[in-house]
Amino acid sequence: MDINLSLRHLRAFVAVADCGGYSAASRQVNLAQSALSRTIKEIEDELAVSLFDRTTRRVSLTAAGEQLLLNAREAIASFDGAFLRFQHYREGLSGTVSLAALSSVASILLPPVIFEFQSLRPNVRVSLEDGFAGEVVDSVMQGRVDFGITSLPRKKGRLICEKIAADTLTCICSSRHRFASKRSIEWRDIEGEDFVSFALSSSIFEVVEQGLRSADVSLGNITKARDIGTVAGLVSSDLGISVVPSLVLPMMQFCEYRGMPLSNPVVERNIYLIYDPETPMPPASTFLMDLLRRGPRSKFKIPNGVRWIDYPDGSCQANSN
Structure with missing residues (x-):
């Protein structure tokens, strides 16, 4: 009835x-x-x-x-x-936030931010997936996550990219290597050195290649690895030196290695907040993104060699491939 x-x-x-x-x-x-x-x-x-x-x-x-x-x-x-x-x-007080991030960002940069977020939004569930730079971009472009945090994507399409952090490239070697006693080195010092390189699929590969080209440095034998832990293990076994962003160093602490600032030139890897402006954003996700944008004014702990970039100075709308 x-x-x-x-x-x-x-x-x-x-x-x-x-x-x-x-x-x-x-x-x-x-x-x-x-x-x-x-x-x-x-x-x-x-x-x-x-x-x-x-x-x-x-x-x-x-x-x-x-x-x-x-x-x-x-x-x-x-x-x-x-x-x-x-x-x-x-009001962003409930729901789910989904994001994808580089593994180094997900394990080192994000945990204190997410902890702060969940203390302010205890009824919001956070779903985080980690991966390589291209995987993060794909997750955002295909709508599997609300937003991503990655290095500058090669193919941005309609995504908006906002630079929120940067980490400095650092040289690492085994404790037995001749560099181990140095406090710092220059790019030209690694001329001819055997080298442990990240695989082409890693965002780290591209930024290290830029540093090598800018310093006009040639390497010796090159061993490539996909995983951060594998690179750390190979370096600690004295199979070559490597150059890594400062953000990944805490992920290598299970191995014995020495890290030295790398200069002439100082090279940074930029970290971007990326999202699709045509995809509706849950209010809770917007709140978490704003926390990330306020990184420079926050008390979030970050490793040496990593810095927050004040928003909106680091923002850019990147609409070209």
Whole structure:
């Protein structure tokens, strides 16, 4: 059976039942007493029952009224609860944030930021996937995540890229290497050295290649590896030196190695917040992105050689491939 009643009807009915009369109920629901009486009559006509036993001093519920009161309270509570949950979502207080990030960012840069975020938004679930730079870009472009954090993508399409951090390239070697006693080295010092390189699929490969080209340095034997841990293991076994961003050094501490600042030139790897402006962004995700943009003014702990970049100075809309 189709019942043509609204929440307005139910709220009016509950008010009369709770107040025990029309006068007090009309003040509670902000309706004239005559309008409230018509509303109750509409309910009774629609349901073909009498809801109240009326006397000159008070109204009391009939058996049908008692049953309807239970149902009306349940319906109102369900409706109010649903819209409260929506309000929390709209204010970024609930929902899910999904993001993808470089492994070094996900393990070193993001944890204190996410901890702060969840202390402010305890009812929001954070879903984080890590990967290589191209994988992060693909996840954002295909809509699998709300936003990503990566080095500057080779193919940006319509993505917006905002530079939020940078880390300096550092030379690492085994504790037995002749560089181990040095406090710093220059790019020209690694001429002819055996070298442990990141694979082409890694964002680190490209930025290190830029440094080598700018210093016009040629290397000796080159061993390539995809994983940060593999590079660390090969270097600590004295199979070559390597050049890595400062952000990955904490991920190599299981191995014995020496790290030295690398200069002439000083080379940085830029870290970008990327997102698709045409994809709707959950409010909670916007809040987390704003926390990242406020990195320079935060107390988030970051490794030596890594720096936050003040927003919006580092922002750029990158719409070309």
